[in-house]
Amino acid sequence: MDKKKNTEAEILKAAKKIFIEHGFAGARMQAIADEAKINKAMLHYYYRSKKMLFEKIMEGAVDLMSKQFINALSGTAPVMDKLKILINNYTDTINHNPHIPIFILNEMARNQLYFQTKMQQRLEQNNVFQDFLLQIAEEQEQGILRPIPVPQFVLTVMSLIIFPHIAKPVFLKIFTLEDDIYTQMMEERKEHIYNVLESALRL
């Protein structure tokens, strides 16, 4: 029982690394087995197929990102306060899991049918996000926030937070920076993003 849990977890850990690093198509079952230091047959023993193992990993990745939403956007605090928490949560989480955003968005773009339903389920289970959209509209009516279409509002927020991590390889070269300096830049960026949002979205 002890050994079972151990192997199972070891597989997940290895699969997470390989899938996120290479994507579904680029990942090799043998590479996952090597990474976990076990026999390839174990992968199928515990998770049946590459697809099923992948779905477990993707589910975890989506969960991690969703959590940040729920954590930051729940409650009755003003929109701008929630956004500040969202910026901090996301930046920290992505700094600790730098490849997750491109992983999710890439697989999503290439395999629309599957995730969208999973994602939608998660959103429908929890109405935090829908409530937040309503809250934005309310604060716009109250004259607290500028009357910008809500989808544009959300796109702007998420763009500023997530894109820099996706474009990291490009920017590292363009500005000839080192990896750890970029992470630090992302830390400083928290405040910058908040300032941009405040001047652009607040009235």
Add this chain to the structure above:
Amino acid sequence: MDKKKNTEAEILKAAKKIFIEHGFAGARMQAIADEAKINKAMLHYYYRSKKMLFEKIMEGAVDLMSKQFINALSGTAPVMDKLKILINNYTDTINHNPHIPIFILNEMARNQLYFQTKMQQRLEQNNVFQDFLLQIAEEQEQGILRPIPVPQFVLTVMSLIIFPHIAKPVFLKIFTLEDDIYTQMMEERKEHIYNVLESALRL
């Protein structure tokens, strides 16, 4: 000679579609041949290997994106004017080639060594981008633009323009929109982005 050029171009067209749709690892040479309605051996006859064909496609994609930069950022116009052109150029180009951003950024994240040199070559060949960075610093000193670190400035601009196209599949579901409506949203977004940048970056 006529037929040769034709086949060669047909292969590129098919390869562009398949590679951009599935990525390098997910693309199949047979799928490219089928798409081009030719024998698979022709792919190797004209482009030797999958890798070499892929590099041709990637080069074209990077070229297309670089062009928009050069086109928008050259000359002596004020930074904000150039940004307006950049927003329009990029939005139009991506609307016509929706999968290119995620394609480039994804392959870049997974295969750092190769592109970064190609990209850097392109940047060093042309000093438009470096000049633009200097221009931002100048206008900041002149009190035209807010004194924001230039890398943050650039990240903010590119985030607002590119990310919404990458996250399109997610947002289509979240806001339950149709494909063409999203394209229209991106059209309207041009102005929104400019407004955000103006209020956030301009003094």
Add this chain to the structure above:
DNA sequence: CAAAAGTTTAACCGAATGGTTAATTTTATT
């Protein structure tokens, strides 16, 4: 402790994949 159940491994399998070859067809040259 012995049987049963669960775990792990080595060897194997069929299909798919990138790539090659040799022969055929088409085009260009004289």
Add this chain to the structure above:
DNA sequence: AATAAAATTAACCATTCGGTTAAACTTTTG
């Protein structure tokens, strides 16, 4: 028209890949 060169194809090849199997090993159970 005859010949050389280029383009195209069908068949094939070696390797890789996801997945399976049967046997060995380990742990649990009665």
